[in-house]
Amino acid sequence: MPDSYLDVSELFVERQAQRSSLHARHLNEQLVRVLKTIGYDVGFQKGQGQYLFDRDGARYLDLLSGFGVFAIGRNHPALRYALKSVLDADFPNLVQLDISTLAGVLAERLLEHVPYLDKVFFANSGAETVEAAIKFARGATGRPGIVSCSHSFHGLSYGALSLMDDANFRSGFEPLLPGCTQIPFNDLAALEQALSSRQVAAFIVEPIQGKGVNLPTDEFLPGAHALCKKYGTIFVADEIQTGIGRTGKFLAVEHWNVEPDMVLLSKALSGGHVPVGALLTRKSIFDKIFSQMDRAVVHGSTFSKNDLAMAAGIATLDVIKQEKLVEQAARRGAELRLALTRMVPGYELLKEVRGKGLMIGIEFGPPKSLKLKASWNILETANKGLFCQLITVPLFKDHKILTQVSGHGSHTIKLLPPLVITEEDCSWIEKAFDDVIAASHKVPGAIWSLGKTLVDNAVRKSA
Known part of the structure; x- marks a missing residue:
């Protein structure tokens, strides 16, 4: 390696003693104070x-x-090997006026785990995947409403934040996205009342709520799925935290034998190295968004199908399979x-x-x-x-x-x-x-x- 190239590992060692002062001066000083107060620094x-x-x-x-x-786990050797192989190959990454081979492979492998869905849209994070779900649901149904559950967590960008009722996160950022309402988790009667207007594009739900680890009743998710079918609402499972094997099934909804119209994935799919999000959905929904050639790029994200993110997803799925x-x-x-x-x-x-x-x-x-x-x-x-x-x-x-x-x-x-x-x-x-x-x-x-x-x-x- 030429002497002029920057060795970031050496930079880490050289500057690590200054991490707190660097963050306090240039990043989040309050987080530094929290870590010092509770002894986590x-x-x-x-x-x-x-x-x-x-x-x-x-x-x-x-x-x-x-x-x-x-x-x-952190720094899994199979994941590191996959990422290095991409860097060493000089692939034509993010050409944009081209299509990504690795994105096609990752989409294929994801859909093997969720065979009742047909199409994948890639994003850069869980929150960005939630934003895509809101847009896709409204675009596919022509309806404005989005229903979610109280005490949920879907992300901190504006659309995702609008699905949550946590005042600690919402305070200072309102007004948020109109048309978003919450119903109590596990309350089918409240859900039916919300859906009966036939103005709700999507019901977005975490199969197990991350905030509190709240489990659904055995009736809730199947009942919610049935209600969505009855009223023409898209059923969206936010599996950003619960998916990719976390709950002992590839998807948490499998515990209740539910087949959503959309599944949202992120977090574990990244392998911890390269952020990635994935929206899996039915062809009938996808085709209403990307409906003709002049709408081929009606929604997207510059970095969403980058080769490193796709390789991280492919390698992660392979490790999960190989190591059971x-x-x-x-x-x-x-x-x-x-x-x-x-x-x-x-x-x-x-x-x-x-x-x-x-x-x-x-x-x-x-x-x-x-x-x-x-x-x-x-x-x-x-x-x-x-x-x-x-x-x-x-x-x-x-x-x-x-x-x-x-x-x-x-x-x-x-x-x-x-x-x-x-x-x-x-x-x-x-x-x-x-x-x-x-x-x-x-x-x-x-x-x-x-x-x-x-x-x-x-x-x-x-x-």
Whole structure:
């Protein structure tokens, strides 16, 4: 390699000690403050599979997996090989007045998993895929309305944000897209009332809600699908987080035997390296958007079918197939949920463990004993959902496990580990949660001292 070429790995090593000051000065200073406040500024240096390594070489188990993008683990050798092979081949990438071979291959392989759909539109992210779904649904039906569920998460661009009712994300950005309404999750009567106007283009739903890991009733998704057929509404499954094997099926809707009119994918499809989104849909819908030659580019995105993104998707699907990661997610998820569920009777703060595959929610709630109840109420008064930080912070500091609360004001911790986690990893998780939850029942104690610090920070913030 010529000496004049920039070695980015050397640049990383040279500047990594300045990461906090660089971000505070040029990027998001508030995020830097958050990480320092809760002690997460450990300076991660390397990622391999399900593990992260900090500046001192300590190993962490990553149960966030980049919000689900690292389903096959970080820096999988097969993915790295695929990306290097593209870079070494000098392909004619993004010619635009041409068609992409790799995009055709990835579309073909995706549709093999969803054989009732016919066409694929590629985008650059989950949110951009949601935006495409809104446009396609309105364009195909001629209707303005879009219905989604309360407590959902679909992305933070304007159309996607319009499908959500979370004031924490919406505040300061309204008015949003007109024609978007929410119904309660699992409420078929409310859905029928919304659809009966026959002005709703699409019902967009997460099969399992990421924010809270809320599961549908056995009747909800099949019933919603039937209602959409009845009223001529397009049924859209937002599988951006739940898809590509996360729940122990390739798609989460398979648990309820539902065949949507559109499926939205992203996150895990990227392999964690090159952002990509995919909208899978029926030919009848697709053909109403790209209806004739002068509308061949009526919707698109400059980088959406770039060769690296397509190669990342192809390699990811191949790894998932070769390593049987869908089956592994089902097996490991069942084992982990059972181990965590067994703890529920022993801890009054622990309310429920739920999920499918390796998408697991661990919910906490108000205790009955007086000492714990008083401490819980102090936290809740200061900031709703603050208790979960008393679990996530010690998990990180004392047990080297990275996880997160499942949403603003939530009492649920969400686990989204890479699908490659081992039996030993599951034992690590079980022992760590048992230790931290046990400590949270000791008042006074170290965990509640942390709680006082968090309360003081919350009070100062609101003052």
